[in-house]
Amino acid sequence: MSAYPFRVIAGQTGIRFRVEPLSSKHDRAAFSRGEAALDNYLHKQAGQDVRKHVAAVFMLTPDGKIVAGYYTLSQFSVELGAVPEEVAQELAKYRAVPATLLGRLAVAKQFRGKGLGERLLVDALRLSLGAGKLIVSAAVVVDAKDEGAANFYKKYRFIQLPKIPNRLFLPMRTIEEMMAAGDPAEA
Template sequence: MKGLRTEPLGGLHDRSSFRCGIPELDDYLVRQASQDVRRRVAAVFVMVAEERPKRILGYYTLSSFAVRTTGLPEDEMRKLPRYPTTPATLIGRLARDVGEPGVGGLLLADALKRILASAREVASALVVVEAKDPSAVAFYQKLGFIPFKGCPQKLFLPMRMIAAADK
């Protein structure tokens, strides 16, 4: 992360030149992200290079989420109390500019670190992602995410694993 930083999306960032290859994720930055922040349905973080702080290299969004506990694989369910829902944190969107290979992994690592820190104050047992396509599923699976039962594009990572990796 040398020379890179992640910060909340702000007025100085140039949203219109960001291209990740999925128009819906580009448009989100231009049309929806600020509204979501204002309405408190998502926090939006962007990664920039210190020497060029207006250019967005990548971004992700975080929101509180609740998971139906019975949708989890059996072995995960056994590790959780039998509450109908389990508190979680959603990475709703995550994308990097097409010219910035390698930023995807950095964004995810940054998001997990931030989520772990906030889960110490407001508990969250899982991180959930909704992958846009099979390639995104492969990306998340390679980094340890586990698919929900019968829902291969929705994946989770237990917070205990994130905490263990942080030690």
Template structure:
């Protein structure tokens, strides 16, 4: 059974990871552990079951201030008093493992964790900052672009809850 675990700077070989996008590679290699230690983010990795030090993929979760202005009008009204949303800040799969469904697996795992977090400390949306050209990946799973930022997408917690029920 595969599962995600928190990034461990001693166990996981971050320098081996290469998703083909330098900002994502650099974040994992140079910044993820620092941000975790400062309690700013949590980075979860999917380990290769044959070699635990090899990272198949990762995602980073945190919270973000919510600006309802880019939402459809009905959601603007519904969530006008909401101030925070869950954020999938980064999600990447090592190029060696691409095309095997790991991106979808990581996204579903991230959504489950954020759904659980929302059950503990309510927030109405999950936001993703999609890297250039990857918005279509998230749209396949029900995310909608904000009106004012095409690489920033959202899905409601209510929709995530329905999809898992």
């Protein structure tokens, strides 16, 4: 049995998708986001990262083989000096706090614009919140690849870190509130 329960998410496609840890059954070679960095990562690097315990890689799939999207999570640390003052005060009096890095998140070209990016992000936040209860984490951090990607995250209450371009940050307390208020993707 998988260490992670399957999480089924539907989006606006009418197809039932699930999110599950990367395995050899997933057809990674066929995945195309149309952007070399995201495609190459999945084709060449993701398996190694999992084996070396550098990142956890989760696949969005309708059937356990086709890859409709993916995201990665790993441990991280955020210097509070980089965080807006009012947020830093909320967090702690330490120089840095433990965080969860949402390193990559992508939806394959043919599945875009159907609500799956949102569902995948909510899934990543829910998993980070749950994991953060065991291995503490004060926030989820993302490095958006450009301003468009940063705008995607800002829709879900991510805060831009003023000193680091396109690095955004969502306090775990905000995620807790979002989940308590109901899955944003169900709204």
